Amino acid sequence: MRANEKRDLKSGLGFAALWIVGLSVFTLYPVLASLFYSFSDFSVLEPPVWIGTGNYERLMHDVVFWKSLKNTLIYTALSLPLGMIVSISLALLLNTGVRGMALFRTFFYLPSLVPLVASSMLWLWIFNGNHGILNVALRPIVAVFGAEPPTWLSDPNWSKPALALMSAWGVGNSMVIYLAGLQDVPQELYESAELDGAGFWRRVWHVTLPMISPVIYFNLIMGIIGSLQVFTQVFVMTGGADGAPARSTLFYALYLFSTAFYDLRMGYASAMAWLLFLLIVGLTLLATKLSKSRVHYR
């Protein structure tokens, strides 16, 4: 390294110093400490005691842990495709260039600006089995088949679909990313497809989707991470600790939280957090591998 390079490095590090201190004190240290705690018996109130892999072994036999994982995966399987379909469709619609487009874009983006706790309270009312707007709308439709609409959050069979449905409300962010991707698709590709006689759906399937595949891939990964970590809605909407009704909404992060802060088993909760981290890394790698041949970078 030459002298001026060295000097540049120094001043660069100097400018980044504040951020580096913040990162190491408030992020890196807690992350590493939690790795240590995950191998110890730690109640927060007393110093940790090393117990090796005890927490991890116990987790393997914890049926409620497996239930929370299963709940989370089911929720992810429901909300992730739903969210992607809704946001891509919205982005396509909002990219057609009708009058008042800017206004529509703003409207569809607005819900993602509402704080999650506030929108959870709102959806509690929408899902109300008796007076909720959703069931008021559904009742005449399902009455044709002689059925009653579900009571959503009070029914263990419908609580997860309800939360997945609610997640589609917050697609604004990914929609905006899709929109940016859509505007990057070269016009000439559409023109030549049109000349070849491709209709709307063929153009979407053969031109648009391949061209925005990196964006889809990015949103897929973010979606996996987001839905595996889902917490706030459940914490607010199903009464806090135990994923009512009948643990049907006991998600991974919720179980982790109650273990840590109600049961004072911080070591056990740390082990759960690290397993979740590994799970997310694993699923991300899997998604990368599976989508490799389908993601096209220009």
Add this chain to the structure above:
Amino acid sequence: MAWLGLCLALLGCEPRSNKVHVTYWEKWTGAEGEAMQKVVDKFNRSQDRIVVEYLSVSRLDQKALVATAGGDPPDLAGLWVFTIYSFADRNAVMPLDDFIKADGSTPEKWLSRYAPVYADMCSYRGQIWAVPTTPTMYALHWNKAMFRAAGMDPERPPKTVAELDDFAARLSKIDPKTGEILQLGFLPQEPGWMAWAYPQWFGGQLWDGQKITLDSPKNLDAYRWVESYSKKYGLDKIRGFTSGFGNFASPQNAFFGGKIAMVLQGVWMNNYIRQFAPGLEYGVSPLPVAAPGFERFGAADADVLMIPRGAKHPKEAWEFIKYLSSHNQAAQRKEELAGVELLCYLQEKNSPLREWSPFFTDHHPHPSIKLFRELAASDQAVHLPKLGIWQEYAREQMSVFENVRLLQQSPAEALRFGQERVSESFRFHAESLERRRARKQGSIREGAEP
């Protein structure tokens, strides 16, 4: 100097004196918080050495926990009964025995001033860890107008659970055309705040002093009873009916709105009825008898005050605790009430003490307060089991309750599962405590940290 004095006078703050400032974190807000603030003010005026600073803190259990772990807890924390045991197990709260002895009293004498059920919940592993601030007992509350409308004697509440079920059936109304429930006499889950005590109510046990006994046969009776309501009135119909209920503290509360005729509720109910359903004609009676031999059964709970380990001014905090465990027997007016009686009068609850001043007894804002006193005095009154893992146990028990009431599992199946979960958890907890004990002894032997 004169200028400085004038400025301070104008600002309304006295120069910081040698008074000791005691920080006190409490969960209450609103009217309950104001009541405690008045008690604190009265204590602060009663002497000139200590100033208690009252602070309402949300999610207090977690904040007190983190502050204690960080070595900077408040001097006083107003927590819940179950925190006594989890904090004591983790060495995060100070036992009060030494303070009591330093005042020339004994722990036994100290406890004997409280109604037995409240005294018992504060002692654990042979020491006293907390004092009750405001207590409660659960009682049957019934809507007299609904009794009358059903052609029943409004002054005659059910005496047994069999009668409760029978009355409930007579008080229920179902739309003959749609089959929809319009009104119910009773529901075990409405609001279900006493659900933790259902097993004991039916003569069972959650903990026998040695091991977890969630699956004991009597407990099964309780959950079969819970199940019977879902089966009798229909799960879907109940769900449709209850989803129309509003929040507890609102006029849409099922009991206030005349949708449910009988509920098991605490001493606070009168206060809420006056606020949200003024004029509601209701009665209060002891819980119906659920099992023979448990005729005097009662379920108790309380808010408690503790000194977290690491508090800066434990001695001064103790002075406030002492004030809060006293009362003025000679009080003639509201203004002369003191200590815990003043607090319980303002919050409209029963006093946890055995002795009540005549004024408190006769002029209490709750018309049925004497009933709560009798319930607390009963030798069959219970409170939640003294277990460091109670929060976990409670969640597991709630899961049993939910699974049974939603007909997801049979009561026996649900209890077997819960028993296994909690027993295992208890075993791990005991192991963890043992590990720490061994470590502590080890380090003492090596002459390391005391």
